[in-house]
Amino acid sequence: MNKKIAYIIVFILISFQIYNTYAIQRFPKPEFESGHTQPPTITPDPRAAMWDTIDVFILFVSLSVITWFILKKRSRKGVFWMSILSIIYFGFFREGCVCSVGSLQNITLALFNPDYHIPITVIAFFALPIIYTLFFGRTFCAGICPLGAIQDIFVLKPMPVKAWLEKVLGIFPFIYLALAVLYAATKTDFIICRYDPFVGFFRFNATFTMFAIGGILLLIGIFIARPYCRFLCPYGVILNLVSRVSKKHLTITPAECIQCRLCEDSCPFGAIEKPVPAKMKENKDFAIRRFIILAVITPLFMLAGGYAGSQFHENLAKVNHKVQLAEELSKNKTYETELEPIEITAFKTSGKSLDDLYKEATIIIDEFYIGGWIVGLFIGLVFGLTLLSLSVYRYREDYEPNKGTCLSCGRCMKYCPVKPEID
C-alpha cells in the first residue's frame, strides 16, 4: 500500500514537470453507488443591466437638479446637498465607477480600437456632463462629480493661489489629459483610473500610496481648494474649454453688478475676474506686436514639443506591458525557476513565438512615436495659448466668473447684496 502511494507521488512529481496544461480529464468522474447527486457549480449573475440605466437616469436627474439650483434657485445650500448625495450614490454606493473622468479613456479606446465594444452607459457618462456644460457651465463639477464633491466639503480655509502659480499648475491637467489619451489609445493602461486618488476612499480600499496621495490632496484641499479639479483633472480640461462658450452660466449677481467688491475674495478657486478699467489699456501697437510675436512663437513651441515627445517615445512606451516583456526577454537572461518573473513564465507557457512578440512590441513603439509627436505638439500648443491668453487685454466693467475655471459651486452668490429683479 505504501509502495503504491510512493508510486503515485513519484508520478505526481513527474507530471508536475511535464503537464502544466489545463483541464484534462485524467480521472473520470465517478458513478456514485450511494445515489449521491453532484451539487451545481456556483455561477451567480452579474448586476442586472437595469442598474446601468438607473445610473444614467440618476446622472441626468441630478445634473438637471443642480443646474436648477445654480442658475434658477441660486442656492449654495442646494449645491452642497447635491454634492453630499453624489458622494453617497456615485461615491460610496456605486464605488466611484463608472465616472465621467475615467470614461474619456473608454471613449479614446473605442475610437482607436474597433474591436472594443463600449457600453452605452459610458458614452452617456462622457457626453451628458459635456452637454450640460455647453449650455449651463460646469454644473457637473459643482457637485455631481464625486471626486469634486469629496474635495468640495474639505474646502474649509481656502487661500488664494498666486496668479502665475495658478497658470503654471494649470498646464498639468493638459499634460495629464494628453498622456491619458496616449495610453488609452495604445491599449496600454487607464492611468486616470490607476491614479485616481479618491476612489480608494469610496471603496474603503486602496494601496497605501494611493491612500496617502488621496489623503494629502484632501488635506491640501483645506487650504488650496480642490487641488485635483484645478491642477490635475483631465476631464476638467474638456469641461473648462467647453464652458467658455456655454450658453448660460452662473452669475455672481442676480441683476446688475454695483461693484461693491463684496464678492471679490469669495471664490476659493480664484475664478472671479475683477473689472479692468479702460485706462489700464496699454499701447495698442505694443500689444499687437507682442501678440504677433507670441503667435509666431506658438508653432515653434509646438515643433519643439513634438520633437521632444517623439524623442521620448521609447520611454513613454516602457509603460506598456508587451514592450516591457519584449525588452525583458531580449536580454536573454536565465533565471532560477523560483526567481523567474511571472510574466516570462506566462509567456513561455502561452506558446506564442518570440518573433511575434517582438513584432507586436515594435508596432506599439511605432505608435508611441506618432503619439509622442501628437502629445508634444499638443503640449506646445497649450504653452503657446496660455501665454497668448495672458497677453490678451479684455475690457471688463463688472465682477464676473471666469467661465473656464469657475466650477459653479455657487459660493460667491450669497456675497452679492443685490436683490434679484422681480419680473
Next chain:
Amino acid sequence: MSEKKDKMNRRDFMNSGIRFSVALGIGGIAGTLLNKTQKQSYVWQLDPEKCIQCGQCADKCVLTPSAVKCVHVYDMCGYCDLCGGYLRPNTKEITTAAESQLCPTSAIERRFIEEPFFEYHIIDELCIGCGKCVKGCAAFGNGSLQLQVRHDICVNCNECAIARDCPADAFERVPADNPYLLTGNSNNKESKS
C-alpha cells in the same frame, strides 16, 4: 455705446458658433460610438485556459478579498481521495489537518461521499482567489478547480485592476448574459437561473 453692443454681439455670435460645433463634435463622437456599442452589457472574466495561477488575482483586485474566487466545476471533478487541489504535494498523510492542506485559508471543505470518493466544496467566505488549489488541481488532477470573477462580488470596474496587471493576459470582457468561462461545465446555464 452702439459700438460696444456690436462687439458683444460679435462675441456672442462667435460663442454660439463654437458652441454649435462643439455640440456637433460631441454628437458625432457619441453617434459613431453608438454604432459600435452592443445592446448587451459586458463584464470582466478571466479565461482559465490562459491563467497561469500566479496568485496576483488575490492582491490586485480593488476589493479585499478579491472578486476572483475558485469555482468548482463538479462535472470535471474526479472526486479523488488524493486531491492535488486539497493536499500539499509532499504531504505524508491524507488528512484534513491544516498542515496537509494546500489552501492557505482552509477554504476547501472535504466531504466523504463513498469509498473511495470525496467531494470538495469551496467556502466562499474564506476563499481569497490565490489560485494555489487551482494550480494543484491543474497539475495533478482534472482541472476542475478554476479561478473565475464572481459577479455577485465584482464591481465591474471601467478597467479591471487585475486585468491590466495579469501577466498571462487572461482577462477579457464577456457578454453579461454568459458571464463565466468555465471549462467542462455542463450545468452552466441551468445553475444561473
